[in-house]
Amino acid sequence: MRAFARILLRLDDKGPGVNFAVCKEKPMNRTTIPLQGRSHDDVLTEMSSFREHDADYKAGKTWSLVYYCGEEHSDFLKKAHNTYFSENGLNPMAFKSLKRMEAEVVQMASGLLNADQDAVGTMTSGGTESLLMAVKAARDRARKLKPWIRRPNMVLPTTIHVGVDKAAHYFGVRPIYVEISDDFRANVKAMEKACNRNTILIAASAPQYPFVTIDPIEELGQLALRKKLPFHVDACFGGFMLPWLERLGHPLPLWDFRVPGVTSISADIHKYGYASKGASVLIYKDMSYLKHQFFISTNWPGGIYASPSMPGTRPGGPIAAAWATMMAMGEDGYIELAKKALDTTKRLRAGIEGIPELRLLGEFHMTAVTWAAKDDVSVFAIADMMAERGWGADRQQNPPSIHLTVNANNAESADQYLADLAECAAHVAKHPELADEGEAAMYGMMAKVPVRGLVKHSIGKVMESMYSASGEVPDLTKLGEGDDDGIVMKMINRYGDQAMAVLDKINSMKPGTRA
Numbered sequence: 001m002r003a004f005a006r007i008l009l010r011l012d013d014k015g016p017g018v019n020f021a022v023c024k025e026k027p028m029n030r031t032t033i034p035l036q037g038r039s040h041d042d043v044l045t046e047m048s049s050f051r052e053h054d055a056d057y058k059a060g061k062t063w064s065l066v067y068y069c070g071e072e073h074s075d076f077l078k079k080a081h082n083t084y085f086s087e088n089g090l091n092p093m094a095f096k097s098l099k100r101m102e103a104e105v106v107q108m109a110s111g112l113l114n115a116d117q118d119a120v121g122t123m124t125s126g127g128t129e130s131l132l133m134a135v136k137a138a139r140d141r142a143r144k145l146k147p148w149i150r151r152p153n154m155v156l157p158t159t160i161h162v163g164v165d166k167a168a169h170y171f172g173v174r175p176i177y178v179e180i181s182d183d184f185r186a187n188v189k190a191m192e193k194a195c196n197r198n199t200i201l202i203a204a205s206a207p208q209y210p211f212v213t214i215d216p217i218e219e220l221g222q223l224a225l226r227k228k229l230p231f232h233v234d235a236c237f238g239g240f241m242l243p244w245l246e247r248l249g250h251p252l253p254l255w256d257f258r259v260p261g262v263t264s265i266s267a268d269i270h271k272y273g274y275a276s277k278g279a280s281v282l283i284y285k286d287m288s289y290l291k292h293q294f295f296i297s298t299n300w301p302g303g304i305y306a307s308p309s310m311p312g313t314r315p316g317g318p319i320a321a322a323w324a325t326m327m328a329m330g331e332d333g334y335i336e337l338a339k340k341a342l343d344t345t346k347r348l349r350a351g352i353e354g355i356p357e358l359r360l361l362g363e364f365h366m367t368a369v370t371w372a373a374k375d376d377v378s379v380f381a382i383a384d385m386m387a388e389r390g391w392g393a394d395r396q397q398n399p400p401s402i403h404l405t406v407n408a409n410n411a412e413s414a415d416q417y418l419a420d421l422a423e424c425a426a427h428v429a430k431h432p433e434l435a436d437e438g439e440a441a442m443y444g445m446m447a448k449v450p451v452r453g454l455v456k457h458s459i460g461k462v463m464e465s466m467y468s469a470s471g472e473v474p475d476l477t478k479l480g481e482g483d484d485d486g487i488v489m490k491m492i493n494r495y496g497d498q499a500m501a502v503l504d505k506i507n508s509m510k511p512g513t514r515a
């Protein structure tokens with residue numbers, strides 16, 4: 001019913017130039033290509049109006065998703081991107097300029113990651129593609145060198161980015177997840193125990209996203225050498241920040257190619273490299289690893305086809321913008337931004353430590369902060385209140401926590417964030433019932449449900465609704481009502497408090513629960 005009501009609303013809303021086709025019997029809930037093209041100005045104006053409810057990243061109120069460093073840099077990026085916006089990196093013979101820029105980006109990144117002269121790599125569309133390719137290359141290398149392995153696996157800390165799980169799913173490599181230690185770092189001994197005859201890769205992070213801590217890369221490198229396994233370090237988040245922090249004297253463990261045993265590193269230029277979206281690098285120790293990343297088909301009637309990574313068409317814009325950014329930023333530009341972000345992170349950490357209801361999680365390695373709540377104060381209710389004040393951040397689980405990625409442009413907003421956070425945390429501590437309201441109830445429940453298959457089922461329903469013909473973004477506070485049959489959502493809506501109390505009980509009985 002709700003969906004139908006929305007369709008009717010859209011039919012009433014004859015926005016400029018949107019052609020809502022109506023067939024005689026029943027209204028169609030599709031936007032169609034207009035019968036007559038509209039003016040560029042008209043289209044661009046309407047498109048800009050869509051942004052009204054989007055995250056306000058320019059004001060420094062969004063602690064994820066966008067790595068913004070001012071309009072001047074954005075304008076420059078757009079120019080660089082647009083210079084190559086039609087070009088296609090699929091055929092490097094046709095667009096030698098793109099191949100040249102990709103090679104130079106890889107070389108600059110290799111230097112930054114302290115790789116030696118034999119290092120090689122490719123650009124990819126982002127961190128997830130880099131991780132997909134690292135796993136695919138390791139799988140194909142094992143197929144070649146250890147053909148007797150029929151069911152390959154990889155040994156991973158639970159905190160490794162979920163892109164590796166996606167790779168496991170896509171490429172049929174079983175992930176063996178190993179619980180992290182109490183200091184939020186990978187547990188090397190447990191990872192060693194988990195390795196077996198079918199292990200083809202170990203991987204860890206510098207730093208991992210959830211608690212922003214660098215795994216013990218040196219010890220894991222030794223493990224990789226002992227076991228003669230490739231070792232991937234996911235530095236998608238930190239690869240373009242940690243080197244500058246090290247130069248600024250911030251104490252850090254070694255994590256890059258200086259560590260013996262590391263065979264590949266992923267690092268995202270579209271994060272702290274400040275390039276436009278669609279730019280990451282995957283660097284290997286040498287060609288003996290990279291060559292297994294390539295896909296080559298020789299029998300297709302369309303011709304011989306060779307491709308270094310996931311896509312076919314490779315947009316030129318992100319490659320060009322990545323090259324241009326690195327050239328324009330220079331070491332001095334990166335260090336200046338890193339210093340601002342580092343100082344802001346210090347301020348945030350000190351501020352959060354001073355809020356009695358909150359605590360910090362993880363080591364201080366990076367320009368990001370993860371905070372959780374003390375006692376029974378609901379992190380998600382605090383996040384809801386903060387969202388009402390316009391603050392966006394990632395909500396995490398195991399334990400419930402909030403992740404803040406800190407950028408130079410958060411420098412001005414950090415004090416206001418801390419002031420709002422202190423107020424919201426104090427308010428939620430006095431009003432525990434807020435944990436059962438709004439999105440907090442949904443996040444709280446999702447984090448606690450012990451049968452993860454139920455959660456998966458419910459999220460599947462959310463995805464189906466989001467990608468249904470109407471393509472609507474669901475209201476998370478209303479899931480489970482009406483036509484959605486997500487079991488978890490229904491439990492929240494019907495049994496709210498009781499269900500939460502039961503889950504609390506179940507969770508408190510679990511041994512070794514990290515609170």
Ligand SMILES: Cc1ncc(COP(=O)(O)O)c(C=O)c1O
Pocket residue numbers: 125126127128129131161163205207208209234235236237238268
């Ligand atoms: C450590 C780490 N690896 C990989 C990724 C995936 O990157 P992307 O979102 O560009 O695919 C992220 C994203 O935040 C990350 O933090």
